Amino acid sequence: MGLLKFKEIFIFSLFISLGQLKPLDAPKYNKNGQVVFLGDSITDWWKNDGKVVWDQYYEPLGAVNTGISGWTTQNIIDGINNGMIDNLNAYLAVLKIGTNDLAWAGVSEADLITNTGRILEMITAKNPGVRIILLGILPRGEADIHERIRRVNQATRNFADNNRIFFLDMEEQFSTGLGQVRQELFWDDRLHLSTQGYVVWAQTMDSLFTSVLNAPFAAKVVWMGDSLSSQWLSTGVSIWNGAYAPIQTQNFAVSGHTSDDTIQLIEGQNVLEGLNPKAVVLLVGGNDLQRGAQAPQVIANIERILQHFRNRFSHARILLLGLLPAGGVPESVIEQGKIINDALAAKNNGDDLRYLDMRNQFADQNEEIFKDLYQPDGIHLTLQGYEVWNNTMFPNLTPLLQFN
Numbered sequence: 001m002g003l004l005k006f007k008e009i010f011i012f013s014l015f016i017s018l019g020q021l022k023p024l025d026a027p028k029y030n031k032n033g034q035v036v037f038l039g040d041s042i043t044d045w046w047k048n049d050g051k052v053v054w055d056q057y058y059e060p061l062g063a064v065n066t067g068i069s070g071w072t073t074q075n076i077i078d079g080i081n082n083g084m085i086d087n088l089n090a091y092l093a094v095l096k097i098g099t100n101d102l103a104w105a106g107v108s109e110a111d112l113i114t115n116t117g118r119i120l121e122m123i124t125a126k127n128p129g130v131r132i133i134l135l136g137i138l139p140r141g142e143a144d145i146h147e148r149i150r151r152v153n154q155a156t157r158n159f160a161d162n163n164r165i166f167f168l169d170m171e172e173q174f175s176t177g178l179g180q181v182r183q184e185l186f187w188d189d190r191l192h193l194s195t196q197g198y199v200v201w202a203q204t205m206d207s208l209f210t211s212v213l214n215a216p217f218a219a220k221v222v223w224m225g226d227s228l229s230s231q232w233l234s235t236g237v238s239i240w241n242g243a244y245a246p247i248q249t250q251n252f253a254v255s256g257h258t259s260d261d262t263i264q265l266i267e268g269q270n271v272l273e274g275l276n277p278k279a280v281v282l283l284v285g286g287n288d289l290q291r292g293a294q295a296p297q298v299i300a301n302i303e304r305i306l307q308h309f310r311n312r313f314s315h316a317r318i319l320l321l322g323l324l325p326a327g328g329v330p331e332s333v334i335e336q337g338k339i340i341n342d343a344l345a346a347k348n349n350g351d352d353l354r355y356l357d358m359r360n361q362f363a364d365q366n367e368e369i370f371k372d373l374y375q376p377d378g379i380h381l382t383l384q385g386y387e388v389w390n391n392t393m394f395p396n397l398t399p400l401l402q403f404n
């Protein structure tokens with residue numbers, strides 16, 4: 001009796017603790033760390049004088065502020081070496097550093113420039129595919145240091161390639177001339193910013209920040225599946241080049257692959273290592289069914305693949321495609337396919353995972369495939385098929401690439 005009770009309690013508490021694990025189907029889109037700010041006190045104090053602005057513009061993006069009062073370039077180098085930005089997988093970094101190096105840390109202009117370049121490399125190494133906005137050191141209310149700031153900014157702007165690294169000098173917005181600052185934007189020390197200063201920083205940076213964050217090249221997509229997806233690069237390549245190449249899509253699909261093969265690719269061969277996509281597209285399972293697999297096994301495999309995506313890509317969103325209709329396949333295969341699609345549809349959470357079913361675009365209500373869209377084998381698609389696929393999918397994919 002007592003033992004049974006214990007067992008019940010055990011099972012009950014197991015249930016509770018499983019219930020507390022993040023369920024596969026309902027994690028919230030994880031924004032934390034998509035954007036990272038690095039710098040000294042002027043960045044740090046987004047938390048104080050700049051807080052109202054930060055809360056409005058950057059907090060909703062999951063921006064992380066690593067700025068620390070008193071820091072020099074060497075402090076940032078040490079901080080990064082000590083794991084300060086590990087595992088963020090940020091898409092955008094904003095770096096503004098150097099005023100302490102020049103003011104009191106005794107760092108030469110040449111060393112400051114070198115260190116800045118080193119920090120840019122380190123940020124890039126820690127965050128695959130990251131874009132960086134390097135801000136010029138802000139002017140200060142004293143001619144000598146202002147002059148040195150200008151010289152350094154003149155040099156560090158050359159780090160910008162306007163592809164991965166962008167430079168923005170806000171001198172004009174903050175200064176009226178050498179050694180002159182716009183006092184309302186600063187504290188009395190003519191170094192630190194007032195709330196109005198943070199407003200001007202955000203406004204001045206806004207158009208670059210927004211365009212870099214949402215630029216197509218920053219919205220990399222990873223795509224996995226079987227021949228239906230791999231033939232985007234042959235039969236469908238003209239559409240691919242117009243629609244998916246521009247948003248930097250990497251197609252890992254392999255002809256003949258089952259869900260087991262996809263697992264082998266990502267877990268065994270680790271092909272996704274070092275990537276940091278904004279979205280993942282998955283269509284797999286058709287070959288499993290052709291080879292006699294049953295729906296529950298396919299569903300379990302797909303769940304495992306989804307979990308892998310979520311573990312690996314902390315900010316990416318998933319577009320999960322339902323199996324496409326096929327011609328001339330046994331009734332039992334069609335039935336299993338429906339079971340799979342229903343299970344996949346139930347994973348749609350409208351948040352980090354969207355399910356897209358294109359059945360109605362490829363077959364009528366009696367499961368008769370639209371012949372124009374298929375090759376004679378009734379499985380693979382024609383160019384027209386890829387056109388329909390794109391027209392259906394593209395509008396569902398692009399919202400997943402936006403930062404919001």
Ligand SMILES: *[C@@H]1O[C@H](CO)[C@@H](O)[C@H](O)[C@H]1NC(C)=O
Pocket residue numbers: 238239240241242243390391392394395
């Ligand atoms: C892909 O589909 C979208 C949305 O339907 C469409 O606007 C776009 O022109 C298509 N791209 C190509 C290359 O056909």
